[in-house]
Amino acid sequence: MISLERQAIALQRYLDANPQMREEIAGLSEHEQAQQVLWAFEDAAQEQGVEPWELTLQLIAESPEELEVMRLEVHREAAEALGMDWEGYCVINEIELKP
Numbered sequence: 001m002i003s004l005e006r007q008a009i010a011l012q013r014y015l016d017a018n019p020q021m022r023e024e025i026a027g028l029s030e031h032e033q034a035q036q037v038l039w040a041f042e043d044a045a046q047e048q049g050v051e052p053w054e055l056t057l058q059l060i061a062e063s064p065e066e067l068e069v070m071r072l073e074v075h076r077e078a079a080e081a082l083g084m085d086w087e088g089y090c091v092i093n094e095i096e097l098k099p
Contacts, residue, residue, distance in 0.1 A: 001053070001074060001077055001078075002056050002057070006056060006057075009060050010041070010055070010056040010057075010059040010060050011034075011037055011038065013059045013060070014041050014044065014059060015037050018040070021036075021037070021040060024036075025037070041055065053074060054071070057070045057071060057074070075089065075093065075095060
């Protein structure tokens, strides 16, 4: 799944892209600030119609190709965790593999 390091980078990039949020939460404790950023991040993902893990990858990928590789990596891990074979998982989740 998404490592804590990748998630932290994505949350930082999200916060950097939303400086008004930094001002709004400045008076909160560090824990409360982190919670507010996480909630706003999850809301942003929902507004975009993606899962938070997908938004995380979008924010950390350096190129569209890297984003695609990371997406497939997460899906492979999900298939393994579910005990599913990769081809069956791809069919169920409508994932098209490029040759």
